[in-house]
Amino acid sequence: GQQVMQIPQYQHVQEGEDFTTYCNSSTTLSNIQWYKQRPGGHPVFLIQLVKSGEVKKQKRLTFQFGEAKKNSSLHITATQTTDVGTYFCAGPMPHGSSNTGKLIFGQGTTLQVKP
Amino acid sequence: GAVVSQHPSRVICKSGTSVKIECRSLDFQATTMFWYRQFPKQSLMLMATSNEGSKATYEQGVEKDKFLINHASLTLSTLTVTSAHPEDSSFYICSARDFRLAGGPSTDTQYFGPGTRLTVL
Numbered sequence: 171g172q173q174v175m176q177i178p179q180y181q182h183v184q185e186g187e188d189f190t191t192y193c194n195s196s197t198t199l200s201n202i203q204w205y206k207q208r209p210g211g212h213p214v215f216l217i218q219l220v221k222s223g224e225v226k227k228q229k230r231l232t233f234q235f236g237e238a239k240k241n242s243s244l245h246i247t248a249t250q251t252t253d254v255g256t257y258f259c260a261g262p263m264p265h266g267s268s269n270t271g272k273l274i275f276g277q278g279t280t281l282q283v284k285p
Numbered sequence: 286g287a288v289v290s291q292h293p294s295r296v297i298c299k300s301g302t303s304v305k306i307e308c309r310s311l312d313f314q315a316t317t318m319f320w321y322r323q324f325p326k327q328s329l330m331l332m333a334t335s336n337e338g339s340k341a342t343y344e345q346g347v348e349k350d351k352f353l354i355n356h357a358s359l360t361l362s363t364l365t366v367t368s369a370h371p372e373d374s375s376f377y378i379c380s381a382r383d384f385r386l387a388g389g390p391s392t393d394t395q396y397f398g399p400g401t402r403l404t405v406l
Contacts, residue, residue, distance in 0.1 A: 203394075203395075211400075212397045212399045212400045213378070213397045214397070215394055215395065215396065218393075218394065258328065258329070269393070270317075270334065271319070271334075271382045271384060271393065271395070272334060273319075273331065275328045275329045275330075276328065277327070278328050280326075
């Protein structure tokens with residue numbers, strides 16, 4: 171079945187260093203979404219990418235969707251302690267031609283930032 | 286973003302009892318809500334899709350008689366864990382789908398509730 175893989179599982183960085191997490195799908199995705207979950211919290215929607223090769227920025231966060239629409243990345247420039255949390259990518263579960271809205275999540279990358 | 290509430294946030298119960306968790310979309314109507322389970326340091330696993338006005342659909346391996354879902358209105362879905370056992374202890378999270386194709390920019394986004402931490406003794 172469809173799989174969404176994310177690496178690395180954990181990343182420890184010094185405050186100010188950059189951070190990147192990578193997401194790979196076994197199938198082509200119509201879109202990819204990114205969520206952030208703080209420790210003890212719930213996933214919060216960050217962004218959705220739809221177009222092949224799309225790049226979107228949110229302040230220090232840069233999101234990319236691969237040309238083949240099977241991979242994506244999230245890059246954080248100059249990390250801050252407020253960036254701590256687990257970042258999940260998620261793609262739609264295939265269900266024939268219908269859009270059920272179901273998502274399959276990657277395993278997440280947990281970011282720790284040392285002040 | 287939209288607001289989704291979940292109640293209770295935390296519940297501790299004895300083995301064999303049933304627990305009801307409510308999920309509400311507070312500022313939009315959601316014909317579809319999703320229920321996920323998350324074990325410590327793991328990802329979210331979709332359990333079931335809750336559809337207003339019709340039966341819920343369950344993912345493979347999820348017992349529908351154990352996890353009862355009712356989507357009573359466009360803003361409320363409930364998950365009842367029946368005859369709970371310690372292995373049911375987990376973090377249960379709902380999400381509400383904001384899906385619009387007309388009347389403005391199209392959107393298809395899920396907003397998550399704050400989660401319910403269930404501990405079964």
